[in-house]
Amino acid sequence: MKDKLLLNILHEVQDKEGYLSEKSLKKISVEYNIPMSKLYSVATFYTMLRTKKQGKYVIELCGSPSCVLNKSREIEKFLERELKIEIGETSKDDLFSVYKTSCIGCCDEAPAMLVNGEPYTKLTVKRVKEILEELRKNANS
């Protein structure tokens, strides 16, 4: 596996399919001659790769001390309450999966989160509420 980099292959599949299913990994396994156990091992090592079906929007809330100092815990509680899930789960309507990450490098605009990889910064509960509403609207249209 020198010519093509496994991480990039896995990302491409996830970009397309939303997550790394058993079926997709088996395809990769055959094409690049990598054992399934190894693919699963690699995929589960990296938190941004997912082996289970995800909500339409994957929210990654930053849990760094900088964000904690800027009240990210309030955002966390709000998300759990609003979406009726706990961190690590997917909302019933399959729209949102919420995770906490170590640091997304937006400490100067804390608190911050990524939604499908795009950063949202200087969050307040009010702002997060608006963001969720907008995402819901986009999902329905």
Added chain:
Amino acid sequence: MQILRETKLEGLRLARKVGRQKVLEILLKKKLGGRGGANFPVAKKWETALGVKADERYVICNADEGEPGTFKDKFILKNNFETMIEGLLIAAYVLRAKRCFIYLRGEYDYLREELEEKIKEVLEKSKMKVSIEIVRGAGAYICGEETAIIQSIMGNRGSSMYKPPHPTISGLWGKPTVLNNVETLTCVPQALVYEDWNPDYRLFSISGDVNHPGVYEWELGVKMSTILDVVKPREKIKAMSFGCFGGIMPVKKSSSVSQETICKGNCQHGAFSIIFIGERHNIVDICLSIAKFYTYESCGKCTPCREGTIRLVNLLKKIKSKKVNEGDIKLLKEFAEHIQETSLCGLGQSCGNHILTSLKYFKKDYMRYIK
């Protein structure tokens, strides 16, 4: 800011003109050290890799900064990426490498498309016959560690390996491999081109309870009072945390900030990141959030880090639940020290700094919870 100076491929032109050896000489003379924290002379690193007999050598740009409180590499990626690519190309030229990688942390993936375009542009202009591939990181802090990044690029779990062999001797696919981070590579053409280039200018990531968080450039030894004057605390500052690795310390306005004061020399990853912590916070709270970072980011390979970091989190949680006695604090200290002493890589070896320093300077905050 020195780091924003553009070099417009002038550095590469110069490098090719003077030749490999001369480039190494200049970089050594200009005292360019690695900006990942260790400050190891760049020229020495390159020289080692160049000295290994091999049919192939690789250059990796480490764009996987991920220590909480650190965002200066992102600042460069956004504002002076062309110069960084030039640094990468100079490294490739000196090392006769044909293949370069930029390991971009997954959290910065939204920058990728723009970076790819710029890579194309610069490569075309440079007329160098090398490839620069972006490796898409995927949320693993440990991949900022040099042996883990290599494992990750090769398609493995990003677990740290013990050294030796050092990557400069046997790295990617067993070939000599040079790893430099974004800031370091950006400095390379700047150091070559600008006579007045100053090796002591460093990027600082400032965040926390301040009115003007952001990336700043100061000379090593800068006074804490200078920093505070600029970033403007929004409340009385009780402590500062040097990223996650450097520990939590009281703020002394008269003190100066240098490599030594940040990590006391025992921290490998410490970039100049300062998180200012205001008076209303309990330090145990902050410690817990840092401890959670370690439990989340440990690669899981070695026992003390895998099993120990979660125990530190559990102990801190227990302390916060107020159901503890001083024995638990002793246990916390014992294992914070133990994990540091016996872990395989830099992550485990510094994962107790915040606990040990806060126990030293802010014992009061802990004692509040004691029965």
Added chain:
Amino acid sequence: MRIILDGKNLEVDGEKTILEICQGQNIKIPTLCYHKNLFPEARCRLCLVDLDGKLVTACSTKAKENSKIVTSSEKVLMARRRNMELMNPGVDIGKLSDDFEAREIYEQVGLDNERFKPIKNYLPELGAALVRDNNKCVNCGRCVQVCEKIQAISAVDFASRAHNEHVTPYFEKHLSDIACIKCGQCLINCPVGAISERSHLKEVVEALNNPKKHVVAQTAPSIRAALGELFGMEAGTLVTGKMVTALRGCGFDKVFDVDLGADMTIMEESAELLKRIEKGGPFPMITTCCPSWILMMEHFYPELIPNMSTCKSPHEMLGMLIKTYYAEKANINPKDIVVVSIMPCVAKKFESTRPELNTEVDYVLTTRELGRLIKQRKIDFVKLEDEDFDPTLGIASGAGDIFGNAGGVMEAALRTSYEIATGKKLKKVEFDNLRNFKGIKTGSIKLNNNVIKYACASGGANIRELLKNKDKYQFLEMMACPGGCIGGGGQPIYFDDKVLELRSKALYEQDSKREFRRSHENPIVKEIYKKYLGKPLSKKAEKLLHTRYRERDGF
């Protein structure tokens, strides 16, 4: 290079790790993740020593000129103990089976106070051959390395990270649901017993206690060369007679010898080979004694099904003969007979669940389980007198004995094939080219006008290697475990390959002492064919002693 080791000035080889140096000096350093045959990953951090004031792992660190190494200071001992405490809190040393290294290591390191509660919470997996309990796992990674590098199967790997890191097949599946060949090399290399065999001991004890049941034991060739180790005897001690006595002491009504089953296999397999030579193929013909190899073929090389011999494995043949030939002869209702195979193998447990076999083997015990049974019955094994197998199905040739060694089946088959095909007697029955510890062994033999090229591979990676060149050969022997059955997943846990060499030597020694060295000379074999089966590959033999295979999922 000079170093100071525990205060002693020493001249040492600078290329050696500190652990190797200490081993040479008879200084005991506790290790869990380290294994001689594997790449040292320095995961467990138990082998810590003090190198010039810093704690380092002895397994992965080389000493430097003039360095001072301390292996048992209070600092070192405490650090090891703390890592042990972190690794497996709540471990009850008393309950830890003797079979595993960890017991000794735990005692050595000492775990007096447990200050943390266990955090692991995994559901154990109960398979037909293997039981996997991640709650006991210490993430040493030896199973992962063995499965990938030595067996080339990669059934398991680490998943997740940090404290959630755990060993698992892909997508948290069970070993029984994936392309795992159940060789049990993971088990042999697991220091803590997180992987163990699916025990049949309880069922066997029940049968033994049931007066209505006629319980028959049959022991595989390689048991007798290894069983003694479980009772503190030197590796390579042949304990055939004691083993038979012990089995009778445990309450088995009859004790038969699978070596005889091996002779039967050779009769059928040689006939098959000669028939294929006559018909022109398909070649290479491949042996089928090893159930893990069969699984490997079915999962990864199903195109080889036509190449496989159709012979059942020796204990399956003998099991069948016990419930037919023997039952008839002894006038016992086969339904009252319970056949217990004592095997060096965990895959045999799976094998006996294959519908294609119409198996007559009721239970399979590993060598280790037999050891446990003997200990349970409080039999003083070392002091036992020697007894002989029950003669009805208890006489074997030396060819049957060597089935336990990689290359042994081939040697046994060649002895018979040659003599039957040419009508001439071999001047020397030993095939020296097959008696070594190479992963792949090759040779050729002239049978009348045909030169038969043969090769043997043991260990999954070697099998894969050999298969790349399979078309060069007419006859292949495949054994999934390195060294063959003497190194099987059901054998006493060993740490040093020397043990395998000694076990192997014991089997060759048994062969050399036999009255009959060739399967076709075995009087019982002759009698079975004369009175019961007719001749090899007869209709009856085909029905009772042969089987078929199926394609399985490659994942």
